[in-house]
Amino acid sequence: MRALSVVKALLATLFVCLAAIALADVAVPQLTGRVVDQTGTLSSSDIAGLSQKLKDLETRKGSQVAVLIVPTTQPETIEQFSIRVAEAWKIGRKKVDDGALLVVAKNDRKLRIEVGYGLEGSLTDVTARRIIDEVITPKFRSGDFAGGIDAGVDRIIGVINGEALPVPQPQASHGVDLDIDSISSFAPVAFFGAIFLGGVLRTLFGRLLGSLATGGAIGILTWVLVGSISLALLSSVAGLVIAFIAGGLSSTMPSSGGRRGGWSSGSSSGGWSSGSSSDSGSFSGGGGSFGGGGASGSW
Incomplete structure (x- = not known):
């Protein structure tokens, strides 16, 4: 009887753990670039083309736009998930809040355009919904995800181009064009x-x-x-x-036998290699804020 009770207790604990895992929110992906695809939907050339287009927008207007493709946002709605991502990534300039985020939940067949405070006057909820319904989802329904995202990004950029935003401040480089x-x-x-x-x-x-x-x-x-x-x-x-x-x-250094000098374990003490394998420095949010503006859709 005692053994049976232990088995029941273990099964109950396992059930609770599995339920907790099933109900856990999807983790916010790391911001590794302007386009983050966790589904393998886009090719490397698709990602490169979109990233360059969005980089050109930021250089010209200062506004930041990012694209995120995930398998699912469950158990959250796409609205709950996308605002969490927007708040974590902080796309857009600080105090200008000119960021926008396109989130696609492929398995859920849902998508959302999240809009920063500074773009809500031009990229309104109605405009965002029209971009989704008229530009993106028709291509998604035919299986052209790369084409839908590219066309949607083009429309978003077109709207932002018409917005009167503060001129981007050149980065302090003292006349040196360092990348x-x-x-x-x-x-x-x-x-x-x-x-x-x-x-x-x-x-x-x-x-x-x-x-x-x-x-x-x-x-x-x-x-x-x-x-x-x-x-x-x-x-x-x-x-x-x-x-x-x-x-x-x-x-x-000693010519033989003894301990070697300071290059043996600390050769990167100057900081050159401490983050060389990380892509986090290639793109980061500028501190923009979001308030839930935007629109959602499905296909």
């Missing part, structure tokens, strides 16, 4: 290239000339791969400094 995406992706290559190439060139030309040659080589490589003169100059200087410092450290 943060390029820096974050190329930094590890420049860092480790300076170390290994610097070791070879210092052996051939000595510490000073070898470091200068390393900086020049890193700069030329950066210019060839990235196409940015300013980033090439920065990489050249960084390569020179890293190679010169590495040469000084290597000269103080």
